[in-house]
Amino acid sequence: MFLILSFGLLPLGLIAILASLQGARQNEIDHRQSVEARVQLKAQRINSALSRIVLTIRAASGPIRLTGGDSEACRTTLRRLERQQANEGRFALYGRGNEVACASAGFAARAVARPRPGTRAVISLTRDGEALRFALFDERGGLEGVGELPRHRMGEIAELPGTRTEYDLILSQPGRRMIVHEGFEDGPLIRTVDADASVLAGRFRLHIHTGAAPLSAAELLMTLLPIFMWLGAGLIGWLIVDRLLLKPLVRMQRAVSSYQPGDRSFDLPPLATPAREIRELGLAFDRVTRTVARHEAELEAALERQTRLVREVHHRVKNNLQVVASLLNLHARGAKGDDVSAAYASIQRRVDALAVVHRNHYAELEENRGVALKPLISELGANLRASAPAAAAHMQIRLDVEPYYVTQDVAVSLAFLITELVELAMFCGAANVTISLRGKSEKLARLCIESESLRSEAECDEQVFARFDRIVTGLGRQLRTGIDRDVDSGCYALDVVVVDKAER
Template sequence: MKNILSRVWSGVDRLGVRLAIVLAVALLPLMIISIVRSQSVVSEAVARSQGALVGETLRAVQEEVIIIERAKALAQALSRSVPIMLDDPELCTRLMHDKLNDTAFSFAGFYDTTSYVPCSTADEPFSFGMTVDLAEQLADPKPIVLINEQAPISGESVIYASHPVFDTDGSLMGFTAISVPHKRLRTWVWDEPDAVFLTLNSQGKVLTSPGSLEDAELILPQLEPGQDITKQPVSFSTVGRDGIERLYALVPVVKGELYALSSWPMDREVQGDFYLKNPALFPALMWLASLVVAWFAASLFVTRHVIKLKRSMQGFAETRTVTTHNQFAAAPKELREVADAFIGMTDTIMHDEAQIEDTLRQKDVLLREVHHRVKNNLQLIASIMSMQMRQSRSKEVRQLMQSLHDRVNSLATIHRNLYQTSGQADISMDEHLDAIVHQVVRMAASRDKSIDLKTDFASIRLNPDQAVPLSLFVTEAMTNALKYIGSVKGSSPSLSVSLVSLPDDYAQVTVTNSVTPNAAAPDAEKSSGLGSELMEAFSEQLEGEFEVNLDNNQFTVHLTFPVEALTAKS
């Protein structure tokens, strides 16, 4: 989890990403305002559509309203005439036929409280039986418009306007009815595509429909239990029983009795208009476009030059690449000033480094000259000692002079190597010890006989503070070894010198020489002991452990010491 957060932060920590986040937050209110405004435009479009739907509904229902109102008026007029003519069925029937001259009506008649029709435009009296509609009329006799999906005379669906008939004492005698064929109203065509026009009674029952009544039932809105469709607002939107979101307009044709309901699918409002279908998409695209433009401008005028300045700094830090003013000519003034300050700083650093390098070069030349002169002086002293040694007749004096001569030559070799090591503050001990060993062995072999020499030097670099005492230690150890070297009869003396690296930054130098079989260890009383004292002193100077042993006709000297960390050249 920590690694994931670290990677996320490393991505967010970039200048370009931070600028993008700031710009996104800055432009976010504009996007929200645009979305709200777009939603408002869509709401206005839907509101206009609702008004248009209500208007179209009122326009489309006019003819139907006129016919039904005429049927109601005719039923009312007949309700006043029927009580007088019921005693003369022929006269009553003729009256019904006279009132039915309008081709919009299919039936006119009177039915009593038992569903018996004694007077009508039918050929003879008949009874249609007790129905639910008749039972409701008897319970609450009032003018009403009803639908009969199977009229007793025509067998077709009709809408009939019914009006109660009372006698002189106010008792209910029956009802007059004027029927309008359902197909007469259903053939009306509305100009609006995908629109549906229905008429409903006060119970919300479909009276007329452009299609079948079963299909009309699917178009009605889904309402909560107990809700009355006739109590809905004039215009509203909801999901129909067919699962399609629709826009509805409800207009009362006869208040409390007859209603006109029109509907069309909700997506009709935005059909063909991509903007209205996706009101939030356009502001979001505008926000993204503004964000891209702002990010591009920030990259063009800021980020690009900041990255270029960063690369110039990295190039100067790694390879001392020089930056010019022309590289930032197109940058804004503020960034040009930063670049100018950086260029001035690099010029100052380059000048100071050149002075330091010149000073170091002079110091290196002087130091090399010192080592060269010291080496020459030591070689001069060694030459004088050689001349003095040749003139001496005492063997002891010559041995003493030879020992001093070897020590002086060893020092001269060290200074020669320091002189030849140009520009470095440390010495490669494998090359340095190899030179000292061969020089000492060459001088010893010229005096006596050849020596079988074996060397093995690890590539270890030491500071002069350790290289000098180690070189002198090896010189003294070899001088001591050559002093007591011997061999089995018929073979050459052997000498082995090695330098190995040990764990924990330690090193070990070993000098081993062969001795004559059954030879005793060096007699301290017969020797001066100066070489051992010097080796002990050099060992302490190196903070090492000095060890000597004689075993299997071999005399071995060990020195184990810590290797100091190399110091930079000043």
């Protein structure tokens, strides 16, 4: 129905649109011609004002030179110039020897370079565009007078009484410009018109920027008539579609929105519509909801079985590691010789590190956020402190760890890395070990293990240090990062990729 009405009204709409476009185009041409005429009149007013100033100064130049500086002729001419410019212009008149004869109050005439032969006037804009300056010379190059007109006075000269003031007027010369008038505000629906005119024998350009004339009531009606026609057609089509299509679909949409995952059935509302497709759509959705409910029940059961299996695997791995650690502890107690006991203890510390990772991963399994580093490093430090050899029985392990989470692979490598470096510090006679973890960016944290026994001047067996250094370097490659060693402070530091941070 909407398409039929649209095609039926299409010829009338095209005629109205073409008429509107033709009228708008003619109005734009008329307005452009009007703007061009206005800018020409403004240019003539500026030329006339400057011509009067030039004629006044040149007419008084001879008497001023004859009577000398500060003469009545000079003062009379100055008053006439100021009266012409409503006391806004500032002038200086010159006598014999290019000496200032008289000048406007507060006006300090600037030095003017001698022009090229034959040049009678030098006119230019100031660099900041706030004034128009000029200098007049006689036939021999002698200076007759200088002056300047401020920007707002230039705007008053160019203003045409009784005309609109919503326009921008710019006076320009190569490299400089003056905003003579500023009153036009542009907008998304405003058409703009620009025009130029030559000023002062082509040495300046006067540019106007304004908006097109507003549309008349008849033009507005002709422009909006096609829109009204199309709106009428759309309204009729919408009423038909709304009653026969949209309202039944809205009732079905509400029924679908009220459906929640887990519902075993779908209550199809009564649909008073001749559209058989809508009724079939409701029945199809009812069949889909029954199928989804059945599949959801199967997935929930499978997920529950998978969760129990994963928890059982982690539980068994943790128990097996604890059994291995206990067996190593028993063998270490019955070993003969300190070297054998130390070897058992070293292996036990690494097994304990792996067990700590599994225990913490098992604890975080329900949230599935990864392995929490703060409790992992705390438990690992306690185990290392408890399993320290007699030579390092008084060693202190200080922790400054922020609550970050990492993946299980990263946690295993970090646990081994911390174990290796703390054990190296033990063997080198460390009194204190500091483990810190600070955030560096959204996805990186900085791990630092620092001890005085890791400094360059610390007394440590070279073979022991080389063995541990190879292991630490390999763990750094496994973490895909470089390990920075500061030999002055005894700090091993590296960047750790984190997945989340717990809220304090």
